[in-house]
Amino acid sequence: MRRICFIILTIFPFLLIGQVEHVYLQSKMDATITLSDGHQTNFWGYGYQSTNPNARVTLPAPKLVFEKGDSVVIHFYNNSPEDHTIHLHGLDVNQVNDGVPSTSFAVGSQDSVNYSFRVSHTGTYLYHCHVLTSLHLTMGMYGMIVVTNGDDHLYDGGPKYNREFDYLTSDMKRAVNDNPLSPGDFFHIYADYFMLNGKADQQIFDDTTLSIDYRPADTMVFRIGNIAYSCTKWIFPDELDVTVYQSDGREVPVSFQADTLMVYPGERFTAIAIPNGIFQDTIEVEYCNMSDGSTDGVNKIPIRLDPAHLSLEETLSEELNPLKIFPNPAENYFKVEVQDDQSKLKVVDMQGRIIIQKSLDKGIQTIRTSDLESGVYFVFLNSRQTQLVISK
Ligand SMILES: [Cu+2]
Structure with missing residues (x-):
């Protein structure tokens, strides 16, 4: 009887509040990625569950989009030989659903679990594996979570927008990905390959989902998350007025204009960008080493008038x-x-x-x-x- 009461108390709020969104994810450790210089290396990741045994996981993992107020159940199947979890980085979840193995639980090989939580604030968030985190991050186990307001405002009373561009920066230490069974001293990862939504260098220019084709009347939202070991410095062109409204899933007390924006590992920002002229340029993203501040890599996002x-x-x-x-x-x-x-x-x-x-x-x-x-x-x-x- 006590157990039934517990279940009712736990489940009942989910039935009452908002939509219940079900997401079915799996993890796999057998994927490969072609880097911008043509080199092929390994990655581990998340993808949607599928009846197709050859279903791929992706780098980054699928972007999960929810609406403020939704109750969410992530059904997670660990379709790999090692332990993994899903840590819901920045979301307001309770301890048992937080995906940190030492304070909740690890998910063993071929096990299935559910992570349940409610998205109470709009904003930009991350999810990633929290088992041997440095190793599992360089191997690619991360993705972005976006919580919208359910309309064309950033949040209640916030600015309106008509276009959305979501960017997740990450990096890897290539030698580890090449040979993850002998990762060496993986507590000291020095990244040497730098990505934006899993792409780098010319790959970004070749991917039409990453480039920004704007129309003069556009009000764009930029959702920026950084899951890299490096900090990232975003340098916006003069013809783009960028105003930051949210940081780490909360409204900043006073919105501020940004010509450049530093995004440290694990940080997220939500900004509004408005073109102030007709131009063709790039947004430059520098990857800076957290140990010595040196710039170890650069990626560029092309921005131009909609063809x-x-x-x-x-x-x-x-x-x-x-x-x-x-x-x-x-x-x-x-x-x-x-x-x-x-x-x-x-x-x-x-x-x-x-x-x-x-x-x-x-x-x-x-x-x-x-x-x-x-x-x-x-x-x-x-x-x-x-x-x-x-x-x-
Ligand atoms: Cu993992």
């Missing part, structure tokens, strides 16, 4: 005539390809006044528009013409 936005402009322009200018909308300059020496270029405003008049030689020429006010203009190059939008 769909550009091609629409270009398509409209093409229908009228073949003159192309770039960028358009422009701020302080645009570029035009001139086919003949001594070509005549004119920029005319909506009232028909000639604002710029030049003779240009063959080649790609840059036309300064710093003196032009925001608005619509026409650009004539000899007999061809197109529309120019100045946006400042």
